[in-house]
Amino acid sequence: MGIEKNLVEIEKNIAHACQAKNIARSEIQLVAVTKTIGVERISEAISFGMSNLGENKVQEIMDKYDKIDKSAQWHMIGHLQTNKVKYIIDKVEMIHSVDSIKLAREINKRAEQASITMNCLIQINIGNEVSKYGIDYNEAESFLDEASSLKNLRICGLMAIAPHFDNNEKVRPYFKKMNDLFEKMKREGHKKQMVYLSMGMTHDYLTAIEEGANIVRIGTGIFGDRNYSK
Numbered sequence: 001m002g003i004e005k006n007l008v009e010i011e012k013n014i015a016h017a018c019q020a021k022n023i024a025r026s027e028i029q030l031v032a033v034t035k036t037i038g039v040e041r042i043s044e045a046i047s048f049g050m051s052n053l054g055e056n057k058v059q060e061i062m063d064k065y066d067k068i069d070k071s072a073q074w075h076m077i078g079h080l081q082t083n084k085v086k087y088i089i090d091k092v093e094m095i096h097s098v099d100s101i102k103l104a105r106e107i108n109k110r111a112e113q114a115s116i117t118m119n120c121l122i123q124i125n126i127g128n129e130v131s132k133y134g135i136d137y138n139e140a141e142s143f144l145d146e147a148s149s150l151k152n153l154r155i156c157g158l159m160a161i162a163p164h165f166d167n168n169e170k171v172r173p174y175f176k177k178m179n180d181l182f183e184k185m186k187r188e189g190h191k192k193q194m195v196y197l198s199m200g201m202t203h204d205y206l207t208a209i210e211e212g213a214n215i216v217r218i219g220t221g222i223f224g225d226r227n228y229s230k
Protein backbone atom coordinates (compact mmCIF):
# COMPACT_ATOMS: atom_id res chain seq x y z
CA MET A 1 0.00 0.00 0.00
CA GLY A 2 1.28 3.42 -0.90
CA ILE A 3 1.82 6.23 1.55
CA GLU A 4 -0.50 8.58 -0.33
CA LYS A 5 -3.34 6.09 -0.40
CA ASN A 6 -2.89 5.34 3.30
CA LEU A 7 -2.94 9.03 4.16
CA VAL A 8 -6.07 9.63 2.12
CA GLU A 9 -7.78 6.85 4.07
CA ILE A 10 -6.59 8.15 7.46
CA GLU A 11 -7.61 11.71 6.57
CA LYS A 12 -11.06 10.48 5.58
CA ASN A 13 -11.41 8.66 8.90
CA ILE A 14 -10.19 11.62 10.97
CA ALA A 15 -12.47 14.03 9.08
CA HIS A 16 -15.39 11.71 9.77
CA ALA A 17 -14.53 11.49 13.48
CA CYS A 18 -14.27 15.29 13.68
CA GLN A 19 -17.65 15.66 12.03
CA ALA A 20 -19.19 13.26 14.54
CA LYS A 21 -17.75 15.32 17.40
CA ASN A 22 -18.64 18.58 15.72
CA ILE A 23 -15.08 19.89 15.85
CA ALA A 24 -12.86 21.30 13.10
CA ARG A 25 -10.29 19.02 11.47
CA SER A 26 -7.63 21.51 12.53
CA GLU A 27 -8.25 20.59 16.17
CA ILE A 28 -6.62 17.19 15.68
CA GLN A 29 -2.89 16.91 15.03
CA LEU A 30 -1.57 13.90 13.21
CA VAL A 31 1.99 12.90 14.08
CA ALA A 32 3.49 10.58 11.47
CA VAL A 33 5.59 8.05 13.38
CA THR A 34 8.71 7.49 11.30
CA LYS A 35 10.71 5.04 13.42
CA THR A 36 12.64 2.56 11.21
CA ILE A 37 11.45 4.46 8.11
CA GLY A 38 14.09 5.82 5.73
CA VAL A 39 14.44 9.46 4.74
CA GLU A 40 13.07 8.94 1.23
CA ARG A 41 9.75 7.62 2.45
CA ILE A 42 9.60 10.23 5.18
CA SER A 43 10.13 12.92 2.55
CA GLU A 44 7.37 11.35 0.50
CA ALA A 45 4.99 11.62 3.47
CA ILE A 46 6.04 15.26 3.91
CA SER A 47 5.19 15.91 0.25
CA PHE A 48 1.68 14.63 1.01
CA GLY A 49 1.27 17.14 3.81
CA MET A 50 2.76 15.51 6.89
CA SER A 51 4.64 18.10 8.93
CA ASN A 52 4.84 16.50 12.36
CA LEU A 53 7.17 13.51 12.65
CA GLY A 54 7.46 11.21 15.67
CA GLU A 55 10.46 9.13 16.70
CA ASN A 56 11.08 7.03 19.79
CA LYS A 57 14.87 6.93 19.61
CA VAL A 58 17.33 9.79 19.96
CA GLN A 59 19.71 8.14 17.49
CA GLU A 60 17.10 8.04 14.73
CA ILE A 61 16.30 11.73 15.14
CA MET A 62 20.00 12.55 14.93
CA ASP A 63 20.52 10.34 11.87
CA LYS A 64 17.57 11.82 9.98
CA TYR A 65 17.45 15.41 11.16
CA ASP A 66 19.79 16.97 8.60
CA LYS A 67 18.38 14.94 5.72
CA ILE A 68 14.78 15.99 6.25
CA ASP A 69 13.28 19.30 5.21
CA LYS A 70 13.61 21.76 8.10
CA SER A 71 9.94 22.71 7.86
CA ALA A 72 9.13 19.37 9.50
CA GLN A 73 8.72 19.32 13.27
CA TRP A 74 10.09 16.42 15.27
CA HIS A 75 8.31 14.90 18.24
CA MET A 76 10.15 12.71 20.73
CA ILE A 77 7.58 10.07 21.68
CA GLY A 78 9.68 7.32 23.29
CA HIS A 79 11.43 6.90 26.62
CA LEU A 80 14.21 9.47 26.81
CA GLN A 81 17.36 8.78 28.80
CA THR A 82 18.53 11.75 30.82
CA ASN A 83 22.03 11.62 29.33
CA LYS A 84 20.66 11.96 25.79
CA VAL A 85 18.53 15.06 26.26
CA LYS A 86 21.42 17.27 25.13
CA TYR A 87 21.42 15.70 21.66
CA ILE A 88 17.85 16.57 20.79
CA ILE A 89 17.12 19.70 22.81
CA ASP A 90 17.61 21.93 19.77
CA LYS A 91 15.95 19.53 17.32
CA VAL A 92 12.51 18.64 18.63
CA GLU A 93 9.30 20.62 18.82
CA MET A 94 7.87 18.59 21.66
CA ILE A 95 8.82 15.80 24.07
CA HIS A 96 5.75 13.60 24.65
CA SER A 97 7.46 11.24 27.04
CA VAL A 98 8.36 13.10 30.22
CA ASP A 99 8.17 10.26 32.71
CA SER A 100 10.28 11.30 35.71
CA ILE A 101 11.18 14.46 37.57
CA LYS A 102 14.84 13.72 36.94
CA LEU A 103 14.19 13.85 33.20
CA ALA A 104 12.09 17.01 33.56
CA ARG A 105 14.96 18.72 35.42
CA GLU A 106 17.49 17.71 32.78
CA ILE A 107 15.26 18.98 29.95
CA ASN A 108 14.85 22.23 31.88
CA LYS A 109 18.60 22.58 32.34
CA ARG A 110 19.43 21.90 28.69
CA ALA A 111 16.61 24.13 27.48
CA GLU A 112 17.89 26.95 29.63
CA GLN A 113 21.38 26.54 28.20
CA ALA A 114 19.91 26.65 24.70
CA SER A 115 17.76 29.69 25.61
CA ILE A 116 14.54 27.95 24.66
CA THR A 117 11.41 26.67 26.36
CA MET A 118 10.69 23.03 25.56
CA ASN A 119 7.13 21.86 24.98
CA CYS A 120 6.52 18.77 27.11
CA LEU A 121 3.74 16.30 27.74
CA ILE A 122 3.54 14.23 30.90
CA GLN A 123 3.43 10.55 30.00
CA ILE A 124 0.96 8.66 32.16
CA ASN A 125 1.23 4.90 32.62
CA ILE A 126 -2.51 4.53 32.15
CA GLY A 127 -2.64 0.75 32.18
CA ASN A 128 -0.30 0.51 35.17
CA GLU A 129 1.86 -1.81 33.10
CA VAL A 130 5.34 -2.72 34.36
CA SER A 131 6.50 -2.85 30.75
CA LYS A 132 5.59 0.77 30.13
CA TYR A 133 7.06 4.05 31.23
CA GLY A 134 5.06 6.90 32.65
CA ILE A 135 3.94 8.62 35.80
CA ASP A 136 1.35 6.82 37.95
CA TYR A 137 -2.14 8.11 37.29
CA ASN A 138 -2.57 9.04 40.93
CA GLU A 139 0.67 10.96 41.04
CA ALA A 140 0.02 13.03 37.94
CA GLU A 141 -1.15 16.13 39.77
CA SER A 142 1.72 16.28 42.22
CA PHE A 143 4.07 15.68 39.30
CA LEU A 144 2.51 18.57 37.41
CA ASP A 145 2.93 20.84 40.43
CA GLU A 146 6.58 19.92 40.73
CA ALA A 147 7.33 20.21 37.02
CA SER A 148 5.52 23.54 36.78
CA SER A 149 8.27 25.23 38.76
CA LEU A 150 10.77 24.48 35.98
CA LYS A 151 10.96 27.68 33.99
CA ASN A 152 12.27 26.35 30.68
CA LEU A 153 9.72 23.57 30.50
CA ARG A 154 6.32 24.30 29.04
CA ILE A 155 4.03 21.53 30.18
CA CYS A 156 1.30 21.49 27.56
CA GLY A 157 -0.62 18.30 28.17
CA LEU A 158 -0.65 14.56 28.70
CA MET A 159 0.40 11.52 26.71
CA ALA A 160 -0.44 7.85 27.08
CA ILE A 161 0.18 4.55 25.38
CA ALA A 162 -2.86 2.43 26.14
CA PRO A 163 -2.58 -1.32 26.73
CA HIS A 164 -2.99 -3.31 23.56
CA PHE A 165 -6.29 -5.10 22.89
CA ASP A 166 -7.60 -6.54 19.65
CA ASN A 167 -10.99 -5.13 20.51
CA ASN A 168 -11.02 -1.32 20.66
CA GLU A 169 -13.96 -1.27 23.04
CA LYS A 170 -11.60 -2.70 25.66
CA VAL A 171 -9.18 0.17 25.23
CA ARG A 172 -11.87 2.85 25.38
CA PRO A 173 -12.04 2.98 29.23
CA TYR A 174 -8.31 3.80 29.35
CA PHE A 175 -8.75 6.70 26.94
CA LYS A 176 -11.78 7.89 28.93
CA LYS A 177 -9.74 7.79 32.12
CA MET A 178 -7.02 9.88 30.48
CA ASN A 179 -9.55 12.42 29.30
CA ASP A 180 -11.04 12.55 32.83
CA LEU A 181 -7.62 13.44 34.22
CA PHE A 182 -7.02 16.00 31.45
CA GLU A 183 -10.37 17.70 32.11
CA LYS A 184 -9.89 17.55 35.89
CA MET A 185 -6.53 19.27 35.64
CA LYS A 186 -8.09 21.94 33.43
CA ARG A 187 -10.81 22.57 36.02
CA GLU A 188 -8.30 22.69 38.83
CA GLY A 189 -6.32 25.63 37.58
CA HIS A 190 -4.12 24.12 34.90
CA LYS A 191 -6.09 25.11 31.82
CA LYS A 192 -3.10 26.76 30.18
CA GLN A 193 -1.04 23.60 30.59
CA MET A 194 -3.69 21.14 29.46
CA VAL A 195 -3.73 21.87 25.74
CA TYR A 196 -2.79 18.53 24.19
CA LEU A 197 -3.94 15.01 24.87
CA SER A 198 -1.67 12.69 22.88
CA MET A 199 -3.09 9.20 22.60
CA GLY A 200 -4.11 6.73 19.92
CA MET A 201 -2.04 4.82 17.38
CA THR A 202 -2.78 2.95 14.15
CA HIS A 203 -5.19 0.42 15.61
CA ASP A 204 -7.05 2.68 18.02
CA TYR A 205 -6.74 6.31 16.87
CA LEU A 206 -10.42 6.72 16.07
CA THR A 207 -11.43 5.47 19.50
CA ALA A 208 -8.87 7.86 20.99
CA ILE A 209 -10.32 10.84 19.08
CA GLU A 210 -13.82 9.88 20.15
CA GLU A 211 -12.59 9.98 23.75
CA GLY A 212 -10.85 13.34 23.50
CA ALA A 213 -7.40 12.87 21.97
CA ASN A 214 -6.21 15.87 19.95
CA ILE A 215 -2.84 14.43 18.95
CA VAL A 216 -2.74 10.95 17.41
CA ARG A 217 0.53 9.17 16.58
CA ILE A 218 0.32 6.91 13.54
CA GLY A 219 3.13 4.82 12.07
CA THR A 220 2.06 1.52 10.53
CA GLY A 221 -1.15 3.00 9.20
CA ILE A 222 0.87 5.43 7.08
CA PHE A 223 4.06 3.55 6.20
CA GLY A 224 3.01 -0.10 6.49
CA ASP A 225 4.66 -2.71 8.70
CA ARG A 226 8.01 -1.77 10.17
CA ASN A 227 11.11 -3.78 9.39
CA TYR A 228 13.23 -3.87 12.53
CA SER A 229 15.87 -6.16 11.06
CA LYS A 230 17.38 -3.54 8.76
Ligand SMILES: *Cc1c(COP(=O)(O)O)cnc(C)c1O
Nearest residue numbers: 033056077201202217218219220
Ligand atom coordinates in the same frame (compact mmCIF):
# COMPACT_ATOMS: atom_id res chain seq x y z
C1 LIG B 1 5.53 3.28 17.37
C2 LIG B 1 4.75 4.22 18.18
C3 LIG B 1 3.52 4.73 17.71
C4 LIG B 1 2.90 4.33 16.38
O1 LIG B 1 2.53 3.00 16.38
P1 LIG B 1 1.72 2.39 15.13
O2 LIG B 1 0.99 1.25 15.73
O3 LIG B 1 2.73 1.98 14.14
O4 LIG B 1 0.82 3.43 14.62
C5 LIG B 1 2.84 5.63 18.50
N1 LIG B 1 3.34 6.04 19.70
C6 LIG B 1 4.51 5.57 20.19
C7 LIG B 1 4.98 6.06 21.50
C8 LIG B 1 5.25 4.66 19.44
O5 LIG B 1 6.42 4.21 19.92
